[in-house]
Amino acid sequence: MTVHTDSSELVALRHDLHRHPELQFEEQRTAALVARELAAAGFAVTTGIARTGVVGTLRKGTGRRVMGIRADMDALPIHETTNLPYASVTPGKMHACGHDGHTTMLIGLARRLARTEFDGTVHLIFQPAEEGEGGARHMVEEGLFQRFPCDGVFALHNIPGVGAGQVMVRGGPITAAVDVLNVTIHGVAGHGAIPHRAVDPVVAAAAAVMALQTAVSRNLDPLDAAVVTVGAINGGVMATAIPEAVTLKIGLRTVTPDVRVLMKGRIAALLDGQAKSFGCRAELDWGEGGDYPPGFNDPGLAALVRQTALAMGQDAAAVDMRGPFMFSEDFAFMQQVVRACYFGLGNGDSRALHDPGYDFNDRLLELGPAFWQRLVANFLPVP
Ligand SMILES: [Zn+2]
Ligand SMILES: [Zn+2]
Incomplete structure (x- = not known):
């Protein structure tokens, strides 16, 4: 043949x-x-x-x-x-x-x-x-x-x-390792005209997304590699109401076990701290996406x-x-x-x-x- x-x-x-x-x-x-x-x-x-x-x-x-x-x-x-x-x-x-x-x-x-x-x-x-x-x-x-x-x-x-x-x-x-994090930022719902009676998770989520931009830039050796992407953000239905919660889907890619642990820790700390600073609570659920090492x-x-x-x-x-x-x-x-x-x-x-x-x-x-x-x-x- x-x-x-x-x-x-x-x-x-x-x-x-x-x-x-x-x-x-x-x-x-x-x-x-x-x-x-x-x-x-x-x-x-x-x-x-x-x-x-x-x-x-x-x-x-x-x-x-x-x-x-x-x-x-x-x-x-x-x-x-x-x-x-x-x-x-x-x-x-x-x-x-x-x-x-x-x-x-x-x-x-x-x-x-x-x-x-x-x-x-x-x-x-x-x-x-x-x-x-x-x-x-x-x-x-x-x-x-x-x-x-x-x-x-x-x-x-x-x-x-x-x-x-x-x-x-x-x-x-x-x-790369890929980790997917589902986050729910819980606040207290309310009328858009009475924000002082509500706890607004939209503002907390917006701040958290910006804070996450520092997870790589301010924590990782510049010669190491990692990517943090907020791929989805959802919350609320109308302009005149403050919702109870906002959800985020975050993808993390890393190429060494050490950096993976470091990044997961920093992401969790940033989300927790940002949510608390606005009176909200961040609920984290790692695991969707297979968690490939x-x-x-x-x-x-x-x-x-x-x-x-x-x-x-x-x-x-x-x-x-x-x-x-x-x-x-x-x-x-x-x-x-x-x-x-x-x-x-x-x-x-x-x-x-x-x-x-x-x-x-x-x-x-x-x-x-x-x-x-x-x-x-x-x-x-x-x-
Ligand atoms: Zn494929
Ligand atoms: Zn393939």
């Missing part, structure tokens, strides 16, 4: 997955397809981890080293507007993050590994529910790495706007990914990242318990992730499996 034929078969497979997107923990059809493909490539297949998660295992030689590679399988509740011939057949569901491509690249790798020499064990890990419910966390909690211990685990994400196939990697912090790349594994990219002819200036991604990724739950490395793979000039007009770049179905294959050969070299 020539590489060309292999890659056009993968294009057909990716388009089939794209046509049939499945949301978090509903990836039954996708998981069945993955299991079928892995078995056909000679892998031992384990299904049903965190409901729809699949692990394919292939061992060669006598080496004891074990490598894990993760792909995500879920789609998003977004209505596709691409008008592509293989667009989603399900209104309101779409592969707008390229997980159809990530899954297909790993199937491509499985086919290549069937005819590649390496020394050790490879576990290909297909996880559900990356987009919000933390499928990676569920797989870890169900004993993924007790059942399939790994010396190193890798994952990638396609990155729109970066040259197709270009690798982006760094050691240390790699993806920050992702941390093992420096040795990141160096191996970098070397592999450079050996394949990539430009070091493009490979080395200036700082971490500010998006979050539930692979971080795996990174908390095993040595791991997450990296970007350029998707070329495409629409943004989660855009209804986005599509995964089919050129990566050739470049991605080739890169994974080289990385396996480098991590599990034949003696």
Whole structure:
């Protein structure tokens, strides 16, 4: 079988997955397809981890080293507007993050590994529910790495706007933690003409939003990174009444555990203090949004990914990242318990992730499996 034929078969497979997107923990059809493909490539297949998660295992030689590679399988509740011939057949569901491509690249790798020499064990890990419910966390909690211990685990994400196939990697912090805080500022309702009998939560909320602008600027080392965004503010219904309460939704992004703790503490203190200064009370509810931790790349594994990219002819200036991604990724739950490395793979000039007009770049179905294959050969070299 020539590489060309292999890659056009993968294009057909990716388009089939794209046509049939499945949301978090509903990836039954996708998981069945993955299991079928892995078995056909000679892998031992384990299904049903965190409901729809699949692990394919292939061992060669006598080496004891074990490598894990993760792909995500879920789609998003977004209505596709691409008008592509293989667009989603399900209104309101779409592969707008390229997980159809990530899954297909790993199937491509499985086919290549069937005819590649390496020394050790490879576990290909297909996880559900990356987009919000933390499928990676569920797989870890169900004993993924007790059942399939790994010396190193890798994952990638396609990155729109970066040259197709270009690798982006760094050691240390790699993806952001995201925390969502729901706040209710309680006052005392009243007539708009009698403000001295009321306690106005609108004024307190306005002051709190401005005070939050100092959470990063006045508390954080200027060389560290964090983002605090008040994404929603709601309260009141008319001009002549003071409402009882105002609600805020606040998003916090951080890239290290220390900064995450510091920022959560400062945000809570600012909200509490501002509310009290106006006679109001702030009620804080952390937790919506999955609470993904920050992702941390093992420096040795990141160096191996970098070397592999450079050996394949990539430009070091493009490979080395200036700082971490500010998006979050539930692979971080795996990174908390095993040595791991997450990296970007350029998707070329495409629409943004989660855009209804986005599509995964089919050129990566050739470049991605080739890169994974080289990385396996480098991590599990034949003696
Ligand atoms: Zn996404
Ligand atoms: Zn994604």
